[in-house]
Amino acid sequence: MEYKRVEITPEANKLLQELKQQHGEVIFHQSGGCCDGSSPMLLPKEDFYIDDNDILLGEVGGVNFYMSHDQFEYWKHTHLTVDIVKGRGGSFSLDIPTGYRFLIKSRMLSDEENNNLNP
Amino acid sequence: MSYSAPKFKEKYGNFINGKFQDPIDGAYFENHSPVDNKLLARYPRSNEKDVKNAIEAANNAKHEWGKTSASERATILNKIADVIHENLETFAQMETADNGKSIRETMNADVPLAVDHFRYFAAAIRAEEGSATELNENTLSLIINEPLGVVAQIIPWNFPLLMLAWKVAPALASGNCVVLKPAEQTPASATFLAEKIADLLPPGVFNVIHGFGPEAGKPLASSPNVDKVAFTGETTTGQLIMQYASKNLHPVTMELGGKSPNVFFNSIMDHDDAFLDKCIEGAVLFAFNQGEVCTAPSRILIQEDIYDEFIKRVIERTKAIKMGNPFEESTMMGAQASSDQHQKILEYIKIGKDEGAEVIAGGGAAKLDGDLANGFYIQPTILKGHNKMRVFQEEIFGPVVAVCTFKDEAEAIEIANDTMYGLGAGVWTRDAHQLYQIPRAIKAGRVWVNCYHDYPAHAPFGGYKKSGFGRENHLMMLNHYRQSKNMLISYDKNKLGFF
Numbered sequence: 001m002e003y004k005r006v007e008i009t010p011e012a013n014k015l016l017q018e019l020k021q022q023h024g025e026v027i028f029h030q031s032g033g034c035c036d037g038s039s040p041m042l043l044p045k046e047d048f049y050i051d052d053n054d055i056l057l058g059e060v061g062g063v064n065f066y067m068s069h070d071q072f073e074y075w076k077h078t079h080l081t082v083d084i085v086k087g088r089g090g091s092f093s094l095d096i097p098t099g100y101r102f103l104i105k106s107r108m109l110s111d112e113e114n115n116n117l118n119p
Numbered sequence: 120m121s122y123s124a125p126k127f128k129e130k131y132g133n134f135i136n137g138k139f140q141d142p143i144d145g146a147y148f149e150n151h152s153p154v155d156n157k158l159l160a161r162y163p164r165s166n167e168k169d170v171k172n173a174i175e176a177a178n179n180a181k182h183e184w185g186k187t188s189a190s191e192r193a194t195i196l197n198k199i200a201d202v203i204h205e206n207l208e209t210f211a212q213m214e215t216a217d218n219g220k221s222i223r224e225t226m227n228a229d230v231p232l233a234v235d236h237f238r239y240f241a242a243a244i245r246a247e248e249g250s251a252t253e254l255n256e257n258t259l260s261l262i263i264n265e266p267l268g269v270v271a272q273i274i275p276w277n278f279p280l281l282m283l284a285w286k287v288a289p290a291l292a293s294g295n296c297v298v299l300k301p302a303e304q305t306p307a308s309a310t311f312l313a314e315k316i317a318d319l320l321p322p323g324v325f326n327v328i329h330g331f332g333p334e335a336g337k338p339l340a341s342s343p344n345v346d347k348v349a350f351t352g353e354t355t356t357g358q359l360i361m362q363y364a365s366k367n368l369h370p371v372t373m374e375l376g377g378k379s380p381n382v383f384f385n386s387i388m389d390h391d392d393a394f395l396d397k398c399i400e401g402a403v404l405f406a407f408n409q410g411e412v413c414t415a416p417s418r419i420l421i422q423e424d425i426y427d428e429f430i431k432r433v434i435e436r437t438k439a440i441k442m443g444n445p446f447e448e449s450t451m452m453g454a455q456a457s458s459d460q461h462q463k464i465l466e467y468i469k470i471g472k473d474e475g476a477e478v479i480a481g482g483g484a485a486k487l488d489g490d491l492a493n494g495f496y497i498q499p500t501i502l503k504g505h506n507k508m509r510v511f512q513e514e515i516f517g518p519v520v521a522v523c524t525f526k527d528e529a530e531a532i533e534i535a536n537d538t539m540y541g542l543g544a545g546v547w548t549r550d551a552h553q554l555y556q557i558p559r560a561i562k563a564g565r566v567w568v569n570c571y572h573d574y575p576a577h578a579p580f581g582g583y584k585k586s587g588f589g590r591e592n593h594l595m596m597l598n599h600y601r602q603s604k605n606m607l608i609s610y611d612k613n614k615l616g617f618f
Contacts, residue, residue, distance in 0.1 A: 032585065038514055074539075
């Protein structure tokens with residue numbers, strides 16, 4: 001059985017594939033902080049500098065999903081699902097002009113998942 | 120007393136070079152009110168072409184504007200303050216319609232604070248000086264402050280007019296031209312201000328560009344033709360803007376939010392008096408502006424021996440928060456700013472429950488009647504848990520507070536500092552030693568001591584850790600928008616003697 005930290009709903013994946021078509025290679029980076037924070041940001045792959053301070057949580061719809069290490073310390077006990085919600089979010093995320101916003105839904109990881117996940 | 124949304128035009132333009140201009144490609148976006156989800160007006164969906172025009176206008180204006188005297192700029196800033204003051208009610212109604220916050224806050228906080236901010240910087244620029252130092256008997260060092268030139272400013276939606284004032288007033292005061300991008304959720308008051316002050320400023324000194332982050336924000340933040348980027352928002356976009364700035368070697372300031380601890384020591388319960396009443400309100404201030412404040416006191420830390428008694432009073436006061444039509448003066452808490460924020464907050468309440476937090480007040484969406492049924496309302500919510508839970512670590516940006524207890528001073532400081540952020544904090548005590556020592560030990564840029572959510576223009580504001588860097592408010596802000604020119608002058612007739 002395959003264990004995953006992060007998954008995506010079919011509706012969110014449909015939007016993601018459209019945005020990939022439009023913008024080419026993209027990544028998700030989970031944001032923290034003010035206003036439009038605490039949301040996953042979809043950015044052109046070449047735009048956002050990823051290094052050892054980021055952790056790759058997995059792949060959704062063919063797109064890598066990253067989070068900064070210090071944020072992960074507080075998130076690591078939860079499973080994430082990328083969904084969408086209608087709304088006018090802010091930020092530089094590529095979904096903003098579509099009128100939909102990517103949104104994280106979370107649940108606690110089970111003991112079994114926790115024991116089998118890396119990271 | 121009851122107010123209503125002001126009348127909007129069907130659509131608005133960008134404000135570039137002293138005039139309203141249609142977006143070049145003719146695209147607009149709809150701006151809906153979170154109060155009832157009704158359409159307010161349409162604003163330009165700008166792209167890099169519009170941004171380029173605005174930056175060009177600002178660059179054309181910067182030389183003349185940079186040469187104006189401090190007294191000329193101060194006079195104009197005071198006139199801007201007067202205009203906002205004369206239109207206080209319209210600005211307040213506009214902010215309530217656009218953002219969803221209650222009219223009692225926009226009338227008494229957002230708009231008057233914006234007025235004061237322009238007046239403060241009008242005064243500061245007159246009183247402030249450079250320096251002249253005699254380094255030795257023949258050498259004089261002069262420090263002259265010079266404007267940077269063109270400043271790009273990207274502001275959030277939680278205090279649309281006030282965040283504009285925080286950024287625009289010091290930038291203009293120090294002689295810069297501005298290209299401002301308001302948040303796409305709240306474009307109204309920046310546009311209204313531009314209408315009202317169009318004749319006060321030379322063309323190109325103040326420009327407003329509307330649109331979406333990836334389409335208008337990115338070309339603005341990455342332009343080699345601006346001299347600085349000032350941003351308030353979240354961490355990922357903050358990093359992105361710093362990367363763009365690094366390509367151009369441009370300075371930036373960042374204000375990126377927080378998860379501010381509000382710490383209550385047991386001495387507050389020594390007497391049941393006006394001060395205790397103030398402490399209870401201080402805890403309930405998590406619901407101020409629907410919790411949509413970077414410095415929201417979103418973690419309450421209570422000394423364990425007073426927990427039961429104190430939290431009982433805090434819950435009572437929280438349950439007395441009157442929700443309702445944000446345009447009613449008696450309404451204490453209005454709507455969240457957008458549907459996606461509304462949904463995000465509900466997701467956080469859910470994960471808080473999953474993590475084992477106990478809901479001790481609120482705990483879900485608030486259902487209001489009539490037209491308001493389509494608005495985005497959340498009950499003020501208190502979750503009891505521990506500091507490692509996600510609801511204690513992430514900025515929910517809603518009226519949701521996470522409560523935990525501490526044993527002693529050491530544990531209070533440890534919990535307060537166990538966070539990625541360091542923007543605000545509150546310390547409440549009657550103990551004279553704690554009044555000084557605890558704020559010094561908390562790693563945050565602003566520690567309110569026996570108060571909270573006070574934002575005078577004269578006190579510097581900004582973050583430690585991942586809350587960003589640079590400061591806003593206070594005259595030290597002027598130097599975030601200036602270069603220091605040093606003229607090193609020799610009055611010695613003799614050569615150095617090397618060659």
